[in-house]
Amino acid sequence: MSALFVLIAFSLLIALAFLLVFIFSTKRGQFDDTHTPSIRILFDDEKIKSK
């Protein structure tokens, strides 16, 4: 059972890391606009035409 002391602490740390990643990405604007990226991904890459 004593292993749990360490394991629970670790699981909490990992969960905390995910929380921080989420907060960090929100701060960077990741969730400000959830609509435009869905359109943007459909744009084709440039075809370079020669005149």
Place this chain on the structure above:
Amino acid sequence: MANTINACESSVHCYHCGELCNQSFHFDDKTFCCNGCQSVYQILYNNQLCTYYSLSNKPGLNQKVFTKNSYYDFLDQPEVIDQLIHYKEDSSLHISFTIPNMHCSSCIWLLENLYKINPGVQSSVVNFLNKQINLVFDAKQISLKELVCLLKQIGYEPQLSMQDLESKGQQTIKRTWLYKLVVAGFVFGNTMMLSLPDYFAKGNFLNDSTLGLYFNYLTLVLSVPVLVYSAQEFFLSAWQHLKQKKLNIDTPIALALIIIYLVSIHAIVIQHRMGYLDSLSGIVFFMLLGRYFQTKSYSVLNFNKKYSSYLPIAVTKWNNKKEESIAIKDLNIGDDVLIRQHEIVPADAILIHHEAWFDYSFVTGESQWIKKVKNETIYAGAQLKSGVATLKVSKKPSASYLSQLWNQQNNAKQDDKLLVTEKINFYFSIAVLSIGIIASLYWLLQHQHARAFTALITVWIVACPCALLLSSTFTYGSILHFLNKKGVYIKNASLIEKIKHLKVILFDKTGTLTTTEKPEIEFIPLVQKNIAWNEIASLTHLSIHPLSKAITSYLKPSSIFDVSQYESKTGEGIHGVVNKNFYQIGSAKWLQIDEQSENHFSKVYVVQNGNVEGYFEIKNQYRKGIAPLIFSLRKQYELFVLSGDNDAEKNRLQSWFKKGHLYFDQKPEQKNAFVIKQQNQGFTTMMIGDGLNDTAAFEQSDIAVAVVDNKNNVLPACDMIVQEQSLLKLDTLLAYANKSNAILRISFIISILYNAIGLYFAVQGKLLPVIAAILMPLSTISIVGICFGLAWFYAKKIKT
């Protein structure tokens, strides 16, 4: 490269904007309707950005109306730049614009490829739903003015209004919401996990092992951020109301949260038992979720417009006989300003020009243009319709009649009445609390002191009005959400309650009952002869006046002739020579014709070589399906028409509305008085209009509904925005909003049931943390499910 202008078959559509070409411009084997569209194409072609045209069909917007580049001269002033930009690093400036023209994926693509047109643009990112573009540009390579002009050139003129100078920072509010929510969610999940072993071991696990103690202290530490950060707003709002000696919906919540936490500390530290901390973070998480959901659905729309958002940022000032563009806030009394056609007067001013025509519809609601002569006062908000006018500013823009009107209305409208559900909720919590006191008194009389204490405390925990609060936030939230999908945007939940009491609906005629486009036109000949329609159309299509446009689209010319000596007299008419015939097309007054007919329809006379040929009669076109809507609404509500126009349409409207319910030639004050009269009789009043006229009556009414079409991106200040095509379903949509009653009742019953179960255990002093931990999420999830499910079910039944 062939670049020609010639008359052509009119069935060709413009390659850029898709409009029918009357006159065509050719470039690169493509046809364009006007020089503007062609030049946009040229810019894109030269920068190899023609992918724009392959992403969606005819993505461009018509470029016939153009503002001069010199209008943007004020953007060269350092103070204006400082106010507009977000921040600055070296020479790169960060700025964001609202671009009303943004409407399809091509727009996104082009705007995000701006750097190909001008390398000075370092980054451009579009937020499509907010119609916003965030730009980073190098001020050394491209100035702010050049940037705005570039956007304008490619057809995406940014909207620059006074308001942009004043407020920023909506994003951060939304983000803070999210932070609070995730913190609460994180703690909820983890404390729940740490509590589970105890629940499974029926309460024996944590009591006697060091591991249990360790878990308990962990939950205690984890809950701190929930209490001090996530639940902050409950405490703040409760405290603010307490300071004013008032109780609000957040008072019992704040109280319950503190009690739960204190009881849990007591249980963990002294009694070495489990607390109710998982329930605590769960309550906070679900309540935040409900509020987030409710605010999210309409965060995109800006309902609280200020008068300043209608005014431009800058104006042209006459300074020592030189034109100079200055920011409106720098405008001083006594300055001479130059207003061009279609520009808005920024401040109350005196006309210096000998005469000019103004459209006052925004200020007073009158749709007729008004002629003003020298030395008359022009109020801010009026739009100039005739050529150019010079004005002398008589009041600062912030002191204008318009801004006073605006502030007056806004002060009058601010009321923070409790929602009915909030009231119920409040009384409910008081009732539960008194049950708790009675229960503990009972146990005290039985001399079971410890039990009396637990009973009191646990009843308070149950009383945390979580379930009830959630049922209203989620019901209203989901109804708002589904109405959004149907094209109706409502400002906030309290309006849904107002809709329940709705008695009187007032209609504005123009733009509401009638369509904004395509009027019904008839030509009434006054002489017996064949009329050369194409010659008339050749003339009218050159003019941008709405009546000329309507006549052109009515005539559908098969060919267009060259026009010489063309001249347009604003507010009067046009004349020119077509095929050696001299035409005059315009008002009877201008052409000095005696009007004989009695009706008041707009008439446009046609005179060929001095002989009156006849006139076009232009009737308003009513929206298709408006009559069934009116008959359906009549069953439930009292309907009135308040029109600022003359009674020309009286006969037609009379068949739809009750006798005596039609009011014509209404001045804005009369409309306002009418609304007040209805309200004094205790009727909840809704006014439906295009929202740009009649601001006074509009703001006075309980529910101001603005009808907008998709092309018109100007959102007026109002309570509800209805898209044009949704207006015809207004009856079913109102009925749907009223369904909230039924949904609320059902979810109330369920939450009371859960509360009863909780109370059953609590009054006996037997509410174990495990019961609380089961009841709380179960009740929340079932209520959320029921509210959303029923709202979805009723929404599905609305035919689209």
